Amino acid sequence: MRIAELSRRTGVPIPTIKYYMREGLVPQGERTGPNQARYGEEHVRRLRLARALVEVGGLPVASAREALALIFSSGISEFDVLGKAQYALTPPRERAEDDVWDEAAAQVDELIARRGWQVKPGNPARRTLADALATLRRLGEDDYLDLLETYAETAEHLADTEVRAISRRGDLHAMAEAIVIWTALGDPVIASLRRLAQEAQAARLIGGTTEETA
Amino acid sequence: MRIAELSRRTGVPIPTIKYYMREGLVPQGERTGPNQARYGEEHVRRLRLARALVEVGGLPVASAREALALIFSSGISEFDVLGKAQYALTPPRERAEDDVWDEAAAQVDELIARRGWQVKPGNPARRTLADALATLRRLGEDDYLDLLETYAETAEHLADTEVRAISRRGDLHAMAEAIVIWTALGDPVIASLRRLAQEAQAARLIGGTTEETA
Numbered sequence: 001m002r003i004a005e006l007s008r009r010t011g012v013p014i015p016t017i018k019y020y021m022r023e024g025l026v027p028q029g030e031r032t033g034p035n036q037a038r039y040g041e042e043h044v045r046r047l048r049l050a051r052a053l054v055e056v057g058g059l060p061v062a063s064a065r066e067a068l069a070l071i072f073s074s075g076i077s078e079f080d081v082l083g084k085a086q087y088a089l090t091p092p093r094e095r096a097e098d099d100v101w102d103e104a105a106a107q108v109d110e111l112i113a114r115r116g117w118q119v120k121p122g123n124p125a126r127r128t129l130a131d132a133l134a135t136l137r138r139l140g141e142d143d144y145l146d147l148l149e150t151y152a153e154t155a156e157h158l159a160d161t162e163v164r165a166i167s168r169r170g171d172l173h174a175m176a177e178a179i180v181i182w183t184a185l186g187d188p189v190i191a192s193l194r195r196l197a198q199e200a201q202a203a204r205l206i207g208g209t210t211e212e213t214a
Numbered sequence: 215m216r217i218a219e220l221s222r223r224t225g226v227p228i229p230t231i232k233y234y235m236r237e238g239l240v241p242q243g244e245r246t247g248p249n250q251a252r253y254g255e256e257h258v259r260r261l262r263l264a265r266a267l268v269e270v271g272g273l274p275v276a277s278a279r280e281a282l283a284l285i286f287s288s289g290i291s292e293f294d295v296l297g298k299a300q301y302a303l304t305p306p307r308e309r310a311e312d313d314v315w316d317e318a319a320a321q322v323d324e325l326i327a328r329r330g331w332q333v334k335p336g337n338p339a340r341r342t343l344a345d346a347l348a349t350l351r352r353l354g355e356d357d358y359l360d361l362l363e364t365y366a367e368t369a370e371h372l373a374d375t376e377v378r379a380i381s382r383r384g385d386l387h388a389m390a391e392a393i394v395i396w397t398a399l400g401d402p403v404i405a406s407l408r409r410l411a412q413e414a415q416a417a418r419l420i421g422g423t424t425e426e427t428a
Contacts, residue, residue, distance in 0.1 A: 011312070048353055056349045058272070083413075090409060098225070117414035129406035132399050135270045139262055141395055143379060150375050151400075151407055154368050159411035161364050163419050165357060181355055183412070185346050186365075187405050192343035193365050194404075195304060195397065197373035199297075200331035205377050 003029070006039045010047045017047060024065050025050040046072065049181070057184030063091050067180045071173065083120070085176045089183045090124040104134035107145075115152055162186070217243070220253045224261045231261060238279050239264040260286065263395070271398030277305050281394045285387065297334070299390045303397045304338040318348035321359075329366055376400070 007014045020026045026046045029037030046068060053064040066088040097105075108129050112119050119126070136144045166178045221228045234240045240260045243251030260282060267278040280302040311319075322344050326333050333340070350358045380392045 052349045052353055056345055086409060086412060090406070112410060112414075115414075117410060118417040119410050119413050123410060123413055125406035125409035128402055129410070131270055132402045132406065135266045136395070136399055139266055139395060141392075141399075144396060144399075147375055147379065148403070150372065151404055152411070154372055155404065155407035155411040156415070158364065158368055158408055159415040160419075161361055163412060163415040165361065167416075167419055178355070179412075181350070181353060182358060183409065185350055185355075185358075186408070187401070188342055188346045189362070190365055190369065190404060190408075191401050192304070192339035192346065193369035194372055194400070195300060195339035196326060196331060196333050196337060196343070197366070197369040198300060198377060198393075198397070199333050199337055200326075200329075201370070201373040201377040202381075203332040205374075205381050 001039050003037065003039065006043055006047065009044055010051070012047055012051055016051075020047065020050050023061050025054075025061065025068055042072075049177075052181065053184050056188060057089075058188070059089065059184055060091050063088055067184070071177045071180055077172075083122075085179045086183055087122070087124055089180065090128055100137050101130060101134040104137060105130040107133055111148065111152060115156065117156075158186075158190075215253050217251065217253065220257055220261065223258055224265070226261055226265055230265075234261065234264050237275050239268075239275065239282055256286075263391075266395065267398050270402060271303075272402070273303065273398055274305050277302055281398070285391045285394055291386075297336075299393045300397055301336070301338055303394065304342055314351050315344060315348040318351060319344040321347055325362065325366060329370065331370075372400075372404075 001009070003014055003017060006012075007017060010017075012020075017026065021028055026043060029039040029043065032038050049068060049071070050064060053059045053067060054061060057064075059067070067085065070085050070088060105126070108126050112126075133145070133148075136142075162182055166175055166182065169175050169178055215223070217228055217231060220226075221231060224231075226234075231240065235242055240257060243253040243257065246252050263282060263285070264278060267273045267281060268275060271278075273281070281299065284299055284302060319340070322340050326340075347359070347362075350356075376396055380389055380396065383389050383392055
């Protein structure tokens with residue numbers, strides 16, 4: 001199909017398709033003339049995935065590229081599925097570290113040990129969590145930290161459900177794809193459900209109003 | 215204090231401080247000369263909050279500005295705390311809607327009704343959730359939708375714990391501030407814990423490796 005058809009099928013505007021191709025999220029089409037190329041079903045699939053990760057999952061383009069490359073690579077191994085697919089979805093951070101951060105990182109290590117989680121030192125989510133905890137500490141939100149155990153239990157419950165469903169897929173490529181999609185899109189699903197539930201609980205506990213907020 | 219001291223106290227570089235002031239996240243200092251201004255403790259607090267929301271919580275600058283303006287406004291009401299503080303933290307979306315999206319939005323309404331959540335039609339998280347569900351549907355990830363009920367239960371449990379802790383603060387300003395901080399920073403806390411727990415559960419269920427992933 002031509003690029004216009006690709007755009008119609010996926011709902012992605014042509015300039016966005018060209019941008020994703022330049023950035024390596026979607027492969028170039030097969031050249032059929034000086035200004036023409038042909039696209040196939042894999043382009044449809046990759047384009048939908050690219051848009052899901054970037055626009056809905058909120059991933060930086062570089063992270064989405066890495067995750068997509070992994071899903072569509074031919075030499076995927078079980079180690080890749082368990083490690084790289086998920087690690088690609090935690091954007092790298094570059095932030096100064098200080099005593100408060102070191103304390104937060106130690107707190108993350110203790111939490112992981114206390115819950116008996118087998119997590120490699122290289123999992124980038126360790127640092128993301130330490131960033132958030134250090135920020136809460138700096139803002140004086142120490143009672144927030146009391147909730148950490150509740151969050152950890154909840155995360156364990158979600159992860160158990162997710163990993164069981166993913167492992168039923170069997171095929172490594174299908175598993176890598178599911179990890180990427182579920183991890184990236186699960187973030188906005190959970191974030192929105194939490195906001196909806198917060199409003200509902202606030203209405204029950206603090207006393208709500210039935211007025212519409214503009 | 216001068217801007218250099220403000221930067222030292224908060225760890226925020228001077229160009230970033232100036233950017234946040236231009237964008238209205240932090241108020242200007244009190245002018246003491248043609249090129250000098252003086253800053254107080256409120257600037258320290260607002261700067262820390264601004265950075266937490268933007269850099270760690272990942273909020274767009276406009277959303278952070280709205281949330282900060284609300285926390286530091288003088289005429290805050292109970293309606294504001296329950297509605298606006300939280301709504302400010304869900305960035306507005308502009309995306310085309312189609313049949314798949316309409317179905318997803320209906321699914322969100324049903325979920326909210328089924329769980330008995332009292333949520334106003336204007337809560338922007340309804341649309342964010344519909345976006346994510348429509349995206350999953352388009353990617354053919356229909357078995358993901360089976361997990362929705364687990365996510366909703368989990369969100370309810372988290373929200374209950376959070377709102378109880380927040381309601382103990384009593385003062386409306388302190389509550390608005392807590393809602394903003396907890397909602398924005400809870401997102402990366404939950405996202406990282408989920409990734410850590412996923413690795414741990416994958417190691418248990420699929421069979422992990424003790425090798426370090428580079």
